[in-house]
Amino acid sequence: MFRRRLAGALAAGMAAAALLTGCGGDDAAGGPVTLKVLTWEPGGTEYWKQVKTSFEAGHPDIKLEMQSVPFDKYPEVQGPYITSQSGPDVMANNAGLELFDRRGAYVPLGDKAAEITKDLVTYSGACEGFDTAKPCYGVPFSYQGNVLYYNKAVLTAAGLDPEKPPVTWDEFGAACDAVKKAGKTCLALGLSGTFPAYWDFPEIARNYLNEDDIRALLAGKLSWKDPKLVAVLEKLAEITTKGWANKNAPSITMLPDGADIFQRGDAAFAGTIISDAVNWEAFGKALGDDKLGVTRWPAVDPSAPLAQKFSGIEGAVYGVTQWSEKKQAGLEFISWLAGKENGELWVKHGKGQPLNKNVDKALLPSSPAFQKIQEMVAQPTLHAGVMLSGPEADALARGWQQVTLGQLTVDKWADQMQQALERSPTKKQTK
Structure with a gap:
């Protein structure tokens, strides 16, 4: 039944794609088109105010009506829209499997994809199989990925060198x-919600998985009983069972609760992201730019092929919904998001990493943490976190909570992850 529904949705999507490439307008006579956009406001409210003002100034025939939803509530708001095939004209999803799981809701861009994204550094996270030759379902404008922030003052007070953060797992344990x-x-750390999947899992996984393994994870062809993935779970469990994290980690979210612990100066390290709501700028404001350091996560196996690399991925992807009656306006908006004007708004107001290659380099922040991140992103690898389906991401967070509380063994956690894999509709289609 699911396959029939999915096939029908994709067929409808391809038909809708033809509308995107046609010359016709939207069904809005006698006034501007009102385009409804569903977002969790990556980059913050001020950035999105600037998006609305700037886009509407250049497109007087289109008005944006923004519906902003907190990230942790986003799936439960978006889900009914997808089920009813109604609601927003443009919606956001994270690049990778989160987007692919919901691809039936979006119009594939077809030949328009290459034209819209020609000035972007990277784009494949919006395309099936991370392959731009396959259907692509929207447009990103930011670069995203994981780093380990640290508080130099806390390290100094602990008798550690603030200019030499730990680079190996053993050094990290000693520092803790x-x-x-x-x-x-x-x-x-906060273990409630999907952040462990996006922020922590990939930084341990790159010690055990090569790029072929990560693509097998995407395709649902790598069992969670595989010793490599079991080893990843074991190392994640060590973080909490060895007491390296705050005791209340199982009961709080990483954003905002876990991040707040770090921003208050009560923790030495926080593993978060390079763009969006909780990044170098937020931490720099809270701690002082001179107190904020940034590094890669410590390597479990420094000789692993991906251990010294950066887990990089496009940020939120904005796509036009299949049910929208304003597809041309939606296409204009997502095309504008990929452009230089918005890239510069993203840098100035969102303080994030832009994908557009033409952004004025003079606008880039001078923060030492930002500059360090520029060095780190030069060697990106596939981001294992976005290879996880929704069921797997949920099971990862829930299992880590249970292991931390002594309610589950790592082997049983691996069993739960395998069961989640088997429940994943997207991965069932690729196996």
Whole structure:
């Protein structure tokens, strides 16, 4: 039944794609088109105010009506729209499987994809199989990925060198012991929600998986009983079972709760992202740019092929919905999002990493943390976190909570992850 529904949805999507490439307008006579956009406001409210003002100034025939939803509530708001095939004309989803799981809701861009994204550094996270030759379902404008932020003042107080953060897993463990003795939390962490899947899992996984393994994970062809993935779960479990994180990690979210622990100066480290709501700028404002450091996550196996690389991925992808009666206006908006004007708004107001290659480099921030991130992103690899389906992301967070509380063994956690894989509609289609 699911396959029949999916096939029908995709067929409808391809038919709708023809509307995007046609010359016809939208069904809005006698006034501007009102385009409804569903977003969780990556980059913050001020950035999106600037988006609305700037886009409407250049497109007087289109008005934006923004519906902003907190990220942790986004799926439960978006889900009914997709089920009823009604609602917003443009919606956001994270690049990768989160988007692919919902691809039946979006119009494939077809030949328009190459034209819209010609000035972007990277784009494949919006396309099936991370392959731009396959259907692509929207447009990103930001670059995203994971780093480990650290508070130099906390490291100094613990007797550690603030200019030499730990680079190996053993060094990280020793640093955590020293920080705990000094009365602080080592790693600020929240395990409720999907953030562990996007922010923590890929940084452990790159010690055990090569790029072929990561693509097998995407395709649902790598079992969670595989020793490599079991080893990843074991290392994730160590973070909490060895007491390196705050004790209340299982009961709080990473955003905002875990991030707040770090911003208050109560933790040495926080593993988060390079763009969007909780990045170098937010931490720099809270701690002081001179106190904020940024590095890669410590390597479990420094000799692993991907261990010293950066887990990079496009940020939120904005696509036109199949049910929209304003597809041409939607196409104009997402095309504008990919452009230089919005890229510069993203840098100025969102303080994020732009994908557009033509953004004026003079606008880039001078923050030491931002500059360090520029060095790190130069060697990107596939981002294992966005290879997880919705059921897997949920099972990862829930299982980590249970392991931390002593309610589950790592082997049983692997069993739950395998069951989640088997429930994943997208991965069932590729197996």
